[in-house]
Amino acid sequence: MIKIYGTKMGSAFRCHVLMIEMGIKYEEVKVDFEKGDQFKPEYLKLNPNGKIPCIVDGDFVLWESMAINKYIATKYNSELLGKTLEENALIDQWSYWAILEVQANLYAIAFQKFWVQEADRDEKAIKKAMDELPKVLKILDNQLEGKEYILGTRFTLADINVASCVMAADFAKYDYSAxxxxxxxxxNLNKRPSFAQIPFPPKK
Ligand SMILES: N[C@@H](CCC(=O)N[C@@H](CS)C(=O)NCC(=O)O)C(=O)O
Known part of the structure; x- marks a missing residue:
């Protein structure tokens, strides 16, 4: 049985949503940040980054949430993958774009505003992210115009991956309602049983 290290929070959220969506039984292993579990030698052997998520599937270990989701969906030949080479390439395109352009900017704001002490706050980093986000959210908004899902009428892995990045807006208290x-x-995604089971931001 696949083990997911990391509870249903942060970057592990999208992996749990995928597992639930696909109806795969798995084991959730808590990595307790308060106890510093992520930096303990036994965890660093699995993920040298000291971050969650990480999965263990038999002898195989994998970290990076987007790679994990692609692996799981491919391993179980999920309907959530593309039907063609091009659709799969688009799923990758949107997933990598979302983690780099959407989530990274939202995390930068959350980090500077809510985790860094006021004296050490980097206002330039906040401004840079605040300037970038309208551009990238407009790109996503345009893509979704007249469509139910990112690739059109079919719910795919792109929706799970990209939505989980947009939902990081909650940590940054960033309003994207415009x-x-x-x-x-x-x-609409939040009405799906998979997303509804893990209200975002999830509790520890
Ligand atoms: N790019 C990585 C990001 C992983 C990541 O940043 N995880 C955070 C939680 S969202 C973490 O484990 N942080 C622990 C720490 O910084 O001590 C992925 O998507 O898997």
């Missing part, structure tokens, strides 16, 4: 297509799409 992007109507994005907010309607997130509201």
């Amino acid at each position: 992007y109507k297509n994005v907010s309607n799409w997130i509201a």
Whole structure:
């Protein structure tokens, strides 16, 4: 049985949503940040980054949430993958884009505003992220115009991966309601049993 290290929070959220969506039984292993479990030698052997998520599937170990989701979906030949080479490439495109362009900017804001002491706060980093986000959210909003899902009428892995990045807005207290297509799409995804089972941001 696959083990997911990391509870249903942060970057592990999208892996749990995928497992639930696909109906795969798995084991959730808590990595307790308060106890510093992520930096303990036994965990660093699995993920030298000291971050969650990480999966163990028999002898195989994998970290990076987007790679984990692609592996799981491919291993179980999920309907959530693309039907063609091009659709799969688009799923990758949107997933990598979302983690780099959407999530990274939201995390930068959350980190500077809520985790860094005021004296050490980097206002330039906040401004840079605040300047970037409208551009990238507009790109997503345009993609969703007249569509139910990122690739059109079919719910795919792209929706799980990209939505989980947009939902990091919660940590940053960033309001994206002006992007109507994005907010309607997130509201619809939240009605799915998989997303509904793990309200975002999830509790530890
Ligand atoms: N790019 C990585 C990001 C992983 C990551 O940043 N995980 C955070 C939680 S969202 C973490 O484990 N942080 C622990 C720490 O910084 O001590 C992925 O998507 O898997």
